[in-house]
Amino acid sequence: MPSPPLTFRSSLFVGLLSVLLTGPLRAQVPLASTEAAGTEPANSPGFPAPADSLQPATPGQFNRRLPLLAGGLVVSYSALMLVLSKSWYTGEQSRFHWFNDLPQWKQLDKAGHVWGAFHESRGAVDMLRWAGVPDRRSIWYGGFVGFLLQAPIELFDGRDPEYGASATDLAANFLGSAGLIGQQLAWNEVRIMPKLSFRTTRYADLRPNVLGRGLGEQFLKDYNGQTYWLATDIGAFLPAGNRWPRWLQPAVGYGGQQMVFNDPQANAGLGLRSYRQFYLSLDVDLRRIPTRSKVLKKVFYALSIFHLPAPALEWNPRHGLKAHGLYY
Numbered sequence: 001m002p003s004p005p006l007t008f009r010s011s012l013f014v015g016l017l018s019v020l021l022t023g024p025l026r027a028q029v030p031l032a033s034t035e036a037a038g039t040e041p042a043n044s045p046g047f048p049a050p051a052d053s054l055q056p057a058t059p060g061q062f063n064r065r066l067p068l069l070a071g072g073l074v075v076s077y078s079a080l081m082l083v084l085s086k087s088w089y090t091g092e093q094s095r096f097h098w099f100n101d102l103p104q105w106k107q108l109d110k111a112g113h114v115w116g117a118f119h120e121s122r123g124a125v126d127m128l129r130w131a132g133v134p135d136r137r138s139i140w141y142g143g144f145v146g147f148l149l150q151a152p153i154e155l156f157d158g159r160d161p162e163y164g165a166s167a168t169d170l171a172a173n174f175l176g177s178a179g180l181i182g183q184q185l186a187w188n189e190v191r192i193m194p195k196l197s198f199r200t201t202r203y204a205d206l207r208p209n210v211l212g213r214g215l216g217e218q219f220l221k222d223y224n225g226q227t228y229w230l231a232t233d234i235g236a237f238l239p240a241g242n243r244w245p246r247w248l249q250p251a252v253g254y255g256g257q258q259m260v261f262n263d264p265q266a267n268a269g270l271g272l273r274s275y276r277q278f279y280l281s282l283d284v285d286l287r288r289i290p291t292r293s294k295v296l297k298k299v300f301y302a303l304s305i306f307h308l309p310a311p312a313l314e315w316n317p318r319h320g321l322k323a324h325g326l327y328y
Contacts, residue, residue: 044151065131073127077149092161099164106256106276110172111228115194117146117176119305125184135188143181191236191312195229195251195283195307198327206270207260227255227327229307231283247288251307253279257316273318281312281327 026211049298101109124142129135150173158165175196183190201224204211212218218225230253235246258272286300286308 020190032189058153060126061299068131071074073124094161095157096155099161099166100168102168103167104262105223105259106274108226108228108254108256108259110168110221111254112196112226113150113169113172114176114179115196115228115305118178118180118194120146120149120175122179122190125171138295139181139184140169144177146180147177185227187236189236191233193231193233193249193285193304195231195289195305197229197253197307197309197328199225199227199256201225202261203258203272211260224255224257224259226276226306227253227279229253229279229281229283231285233285247285249285251279251283251310253282253307253312255279275316275318277314277316279312279314279327281307282310284308284310 023235052112052311121143124145125138126142128138128142147170152168154165154169157163157169178188179192179194183192198219200215200218203224204213204218204222211224212221212222229251230250231251233242233246233249235242238244255277257275257277259274260265260270260272261267264273285304287304288301291297291300309328312324314322314324314327316322
């Protein structure tokens with residue numbers, strides 16, 4: 001059986017790269033747009049703007065920032081593609097072909113594609129706003145960046161003799177970008193944030209060539225240790241003047257266990273049978289923690305893609321309901 005999809009490992013790196021490059025670049029939400037939507041402005045009392053808010057670029061800054069942004073993205077993405085071609089895709093190549101990997105890994109790799117494309121698109125929209133591009137254009141142009149960044153990687157996978165290009169990977173990439181665009185068009189902000197958490201598991205030692213030998217490899221490869229979350233800014237949906245702290249958000253999570261082989265018989269040979277996990281927890285939106293520090297704003301923006309350790313309830317078909325004092 002092939003190893004965990006190379007495409008997800010690529011999407012993870014591209015997602016992290018785009019968010020880390022962005023930093024706190026998001027322009028403030030125009031007052032008119034929030035009034036038209038019937039909601040309180042994002043920077044009003046009780047509804048503090050995220051820590052990544054900045055004023056839009058002036059015309060002079062626009063002329064300087066946009067070429068800088070475009071050049072930086074071209075250089076960084078080209079460098080990433082070069083690294084991928086020289087490191088992960090160095091084995092024997094075949095003719096381009098497709099491969100249906102939807103049944104594998106309990107679809108956690110698809111969740112990874114949604115997560116990666118969403119945050120790539122989020123970073124692109126924020127960067128275009130920072131550069132002074134009008135808001136609607138920023139949403140439409142930047143919103144599809146996640147999908148466009150991920151799609152060419154399928155060309156690499158399509159020539160891998162043990163794998164192949166995946167139509168469902170492309171669909172997951174599109175879903176991630178569409179999720180970002182839909183929220184920006186509806187609310188002009190992100191209220192439902194995909195997040196990722198990771199913990200080491202014992203399963204990596206059973207198949208280290210596939211699930212990773214060290215912490216860095218296991219973070220990328222061991223789906224048993226990955227949990228994907230949707231954290232909801234519930235305060236944004238409550239009536240104006242409510243006292244719900246918008247930094248505190250409920251989150252639902254999805255994971256899986258005992259995934260060493262995709263073949264059930266091979267898994268059974270190790271005494272394992274894979275199963276899904278579902279979680280209910282709380283999350284902290286670090287972007288809404290008040291701070292005047294530009295460094296902390298960048299750190300909070302970058303860390304906002306991860307779910308922080310918190311108490312959680314888990315349900316799975318194998319063991320039923322289980323409480324975690326601190327789940328990470």
